[in-house]
Amino acid sequence: MKANNSTDTGCPFCGTGCALSVECSDKGVRVKGDKSNPSTLGDLCFKPIQMAKALDANRLATPLYRSRKTDPFREISWEEAICVLVDQIKSLPTEALYFYLSGQLLTEESYLFTKLTKGYLGTNNVDANSRLCMASAVVAHKMAFGSDGAVGNYADIDDADVILISGSNPAWAHPILHRRILARKKSHPDTQIIVIDPIRTETAEKADLWLGLRSGSDTMLYNALLGELYRRGTCDLDFIDRCSEGFELTLTEALKLSFSDAIALCGLSLKDASTLVELFGSDKKILGLWCQGLNQAVDGVMRNLGFINLFLATGRINAKKGLPFSLTGQPNAMGGREVGYLSNGLPGYRDVRNPQDREVCEHHWNLSSNTISSEVGITITDAVEEILRNEIRLLWVACTNPLLTLPDVEKTTRALNHPDLFLVVQDCVLSETAALANLILPSAAWGEKEGSMTNSERFIKRVRAFKPIPEGAKSDMSIVCDVAKALGFSGFDFTEPSEVYHEYQMLTKSRLCDQSTQEYESLSYQWGGERLYTDEVFATTSHKAQFHPIVSSSLHLNKDEFVLITGRTKQQWHTMTRTGHVPELLKNEEEPYLLINESEANERGMREGDIAVLSNELGSIHLPIRFGTLAVGHLFAPFGYPQAPINTLVPTQNDPLSFQSALKSARVQIAPAKEVRW
Numbered sequence: 001m002k003a004n005n006s007t008d009t010g011c012p013f014c015g016t017g018c019a020l021s022v023e024c025s026d027k028g029v030r031v032k033g034d035k036s037n038p039s040t041l042g043d044l045c046f047k048p049i050q051m052a053k054a055l056d057a058n059r060l061a062t063p064l065y066r067s068r069k070t071d072p073f074r075e076i077s078w079e080e081a082i083c084v085l086v087d088q089i090k091s092l093p094t095e096a097l098y099f100y101l102s103g104q105l106l107t108e109e110s111y112l113f114t115k116l117t118k119g120y121l122g123t124n125n126v127d128a129n130s131r132l133c134m135a136s137a138v139v140a141h142k143m144a145f146g147s148d149g150a151v152g153n154y155a156d157i158d159d160a161d162v163i164l165i166s167g168s169n170p171a172w173a174h175p176i177l178h179r180r181i182l183a184r185k186k187s188h189p190d191t192q193i194i195v196i197d198p199i200r201t202e203t204a205e206k207a208d209l210w211l212g213l214r215s216g217s218d219t220m221l222y223n224a225l226l227g228e229l230y231r232r233g234t235c236d237l238d239f240i241d242r243c244s245e246g247f248e249l250t251l252t253e254a255l256k257l258s259f260s261d262a263i264a265l266c267g268l269s270l271k272d273a274s275t276l277v278e279l280f281g282s283d284k285k286i287l288g289l290w291c292q293g294l295n296q297a298v299d300g301v302m303r304n305l306g307f308i309n310l311f312l313a314t315g316r317i318n319a320k321k322g323l324p325f326s327l328t329g330q331p332n333a334m335g336g337r338e339v340g341y342l343s344n345g346l347p348g349y350r351d352v353r354n355p356q357d358r359e360v361c362e363h364h365w366n367l368s369s370n371t372i373s374s375e376v377g378i379t380i381t382d383a384v385e386e387i388l389r390n391e392i393r394l395l396w397v398a399c400t401n402p403l404l405t406l407p408d409v410e411k412t413t414r415a416l417n418h419p420d421l422f423l424v425v426q427d428c429v430l431s432e433t434a435a436l437a438n439l440i441l442p443s444a445a446w447g448e449k450e451g452s453m454t455n456s457e458r459f460i461k462r463v464r465a466f467k468p469i470p471e472g473a474k475s476d477m478s479i480v481c482d483v484a485k486a487l488g489f490s491g492f493d494f495t496e497p498s499e500v501y502h503e504y505q506m507l508t509k510s511r512l513c514d515q516s517t518q519e520y521e522s523l524s525y526q527w528g529g530e531r532l533y534t535d536e537v538f539a540t541t542s543h544k545a546q547f548h549p550i551v552s553s554s555l556h557l558n559k560d561e562f563v564l565i566t567g568r569t570k571q572q573w574h575t576m577t578r579t580g581h582v583p584e585l586l587k588n589e590e591e592p593y594l595l596i597n598e599s600e601a602n603e604r605g606m607r608e609g610d611i612a613v614l615s616n617e618l619g620s621i622h623l624p625i626r627f628g629t630l631a632v633g634h635l636f637a638p639f640g641y642p643q644a645p646i647n648t649l650v651p652t653q654n655d656p657l658s659f660q661s662a663l664k665s666a667r668v669q670i671a672p673a674k675e676v677r678w
């Protein structure tokens with residue numbers, strides 16, 4: 001804490017990762033931007049400012065336990081809670097244990113979970129909510145560049161000629177980046193902002209051009225653009241030859257359809273698509289931003305790669321001509337990926353399948369050889385199936401609320417309620433998932449714990465406490481260490497997060513995400529420098545970037561069928577467990593809603609405010625109607641509202657390479673509700 005009673009920390013919400021300065025006084029907690037931070041330059045949005053009013057709302061204050069899900073909870077001491085959990089872990093074979101983590105945990109916390117599970121317990125059955133969020137981007141980065149890690153830099157916004165945003169609504173989801181984009185436009189009105197999204201979002205409204213493509217046709221669009229760039233002789237053949245592999249096969253696939261046919265299948269105009277071809281064919285600096293519209297799809301990896309191909313094909317992987325820059329969703333999903341919290345990862349962007357990687361970690365953790373399993377763990381949606389098959393018997397959930405955020409709520413509910421599953425939930429409030437638990441471990445929350453986080457542009461900063469942990473709760477770090485020690489493991493004698501970071505940071509030495517020489521106390525560091533791969537040496541074995549052929553797809557809707565896109569609201573955070581207690585953040589977002597084109601609603605006899613019923617083979621959901629502008633045949637509804645859990649209608653369909661679920665393309669029917677259920 002600084003002398004003037006202000007604490008420098010980081011925002012707990014989106015992956016923009018704004019650096020904040022928090023002042024505590026008799027008047028309460030006041031959140032401001034930290035102007036000294038080079039990444040976010042002192043800017044911040046209303047979410048952390050408003051959240052400061054509700055930090056203590058609805059907090060859990062003691063561990064709760066019940067041996068059977070049908071019993072009421074009983075308050076227990078921490079000693080008993082840890083004993084119960086340790087007994088459960090010891091009583092089960094390792095294959096029956098599963099751990100589900102979060103991109104909202106701090107780096108030190110995710111590292112400790114990784115060390116405990118993959119190292120000491122010898123299981124890779126660990127996954128994080130990044131599986132629902134960034135997994136496709138992770139796989140695509142590895143395939144194209146040889147390693148995970150976003151390529152770009154926020155400062156690339158400040159001198160871009162074109163900012164091309166696909167499948168991302170930063171006006172709502174990354175507001176400070178959006179503000180920076182609009183500032184660039186204001187100071188240089190020639191800057192072109194172009195948005196590719198089936199919905200005319202606030203980002204699209206504030207852009208120069210909106211391409212309202214049909215859901216699922218991204219691969220078709222990117223292939224069409226690549227083919228046309230080649231036909232017009234505007235690919236950078238010199239760069240392709242010097243720095244990449246795989247272009248020919250990729251091009252063959254791209255040239256399969258005529259430009260005009262492909263663009264028509266995407267539901268776009270030839271004029272708008274030609275504008276993109278001309279821009280990519282010019283020398284302009286193009287910054288490509290994307291997020292869940294590309295990641296959360298059955299072909300999520302291919303969408304990512306198709307987008308990246310356009311930048312590689314035109315030599316855009318540098319400060320001058322621009323680059324592709326994947327936006328990260330959660331505040332520390334980048335940190336979680338760096339410590340290897342997904343089911344195949346190990347710290348320092350290592351992989352459980354690689355013998356040297358396992359050996360380095362075993363050595364660092366003082367474990368004997370072959371302790372770490374070489375088998376990739378199962379991912380979270382498969383874990384749900386394994387619970388239903390009675391194969392997984394203990395699930396420890398930390399800092400995520402899967403009941404509302406995994407696909408197929410009915411299936412998830414059945415799994416979490418399974419009588420043979422011992423469900424442990426580590427949360428600061430009684431989430432919908434915690435309500436189904438056997439054991440609830442009350443955690444500290446933002447403002448009460450210390451550690452570090454990495455934001456979307458690879459910038460690491462410290463997160464500091466500015467208020468005490470409420471009595472009865474414990475920091476996530478202490479919980480993991482206490483359980484590990486009670487299991488008899490020796491490597492968890494940490495008292496301070498700095499000790500954990502010091503241990504972890506040595507595992508990044510000589511890796512792409514090297515942060516091994518950084519001082520913890522003043523941690524403020526962008527690993528990899530401003531941009532990755534500007535020396536044109538990629539992290540692949542051949543050191544060349546890789547093109548990957550993309551199979552084009554487009555959308556076929558059956559009669560009376562709509563595509564239901566799901567996503568965020570502007571003011572709320574996911575399942576609203578914390579932001580839902582702030583009246584200012586609930587304003588206009590008190591209720592979930594269904595966004596539909598006015599004409600398509602009218603055709604079905606519905607007006608704004610009417611209740612519509614959405615249904616498919618999985619169930620039905622009632623929602624009040626709002627009018628918007630979307631590609632024909634598309635609907636939008638926000639996820640996270642417990643009173644209308646939209647994932648009830650979202651089937652478990654995963655990308656075959658990333659196992660990320662297609663959360664943006666459920667097929668539904670819509671009708672006016674017979675009875676008003678609102």
Ligand SMILES: Nc1nc2c(c(=O)[nH]1)N[C@H]1C(S)=C(S)[C@@H](COP(=O)(O)OP(=O)(O)OC[C@H]3O[C@@H](n4cnc5c(=O)[nH]c(N)nc54)[C@H](O)[C@@H]3O)O[C@H]1N2
Pocket residue numbers: 014015133166167168169170172173174196197198199201214215216217218291292293294328329330565566567568569570571572573574664
């Ligand atoms: N206010 C707020 N901000 C947040 C969050 C929050 O909960 N609330 N969550 C954070 C997290 S974890 C994440 S991951 C990010 C997500 O940030 P975003 O990805 O920007 O947000 P989403 O609403 O999930 O979806 C983005 C857009 O993808 C579009 N889309 C859907 N299908 C397609 C398609 O087939 N092709 C294309 N090109 N686009 C498509 C949708 O119409 C939508 O506008 O937001 C972060 N920021």
Ligand SMILES: Nc1nc2c(c(=O)[nH]1)N[C@H]1C(S)=C(S)[C@@H](COP(=O)(O)OP(=O)(O)OC[C@H]3O[C@@H](n4cnc5c(=O)[nH]c(N)nc54)[C@H](O)[C@@H]3O)O[C@H]1N2
Pocket residue numbers: 102104129130132133134292296329330398399400401402404405406426427428429431443444445446476566567568573574575576577578639646647650663664
């Ligand atoms: N239909 C649909 N579903 C989606 C998405 C979508 O676009 N559409 N997006 C997906 C994406 S991108 C994401 S990231 C996920 C997000 O999904 P979740 O992670 O499941 O949602 P959150 O509400 O962020 O859950 C975080 C939980 O952690 C708790 N918590 C907060 N701080 C702390 C802390 O310091 N310690 C501990 N232990 N707990 C804490 C909160 O109270 C809350 O219960 O949803 C996914 N699901």
Ligand code: SF4
Pocket residue numbers: 011012013014015016017018043044045046047048174175176177
């Ligand atoms: S833009 Fe994101 S990181 Fe920045 S203050 Fe807003 S929610 Fe926090």
Ligand SMILES: [Mo]
Pocket residue numbers: 132133134329330
């Ligand atoms: Mo996310």
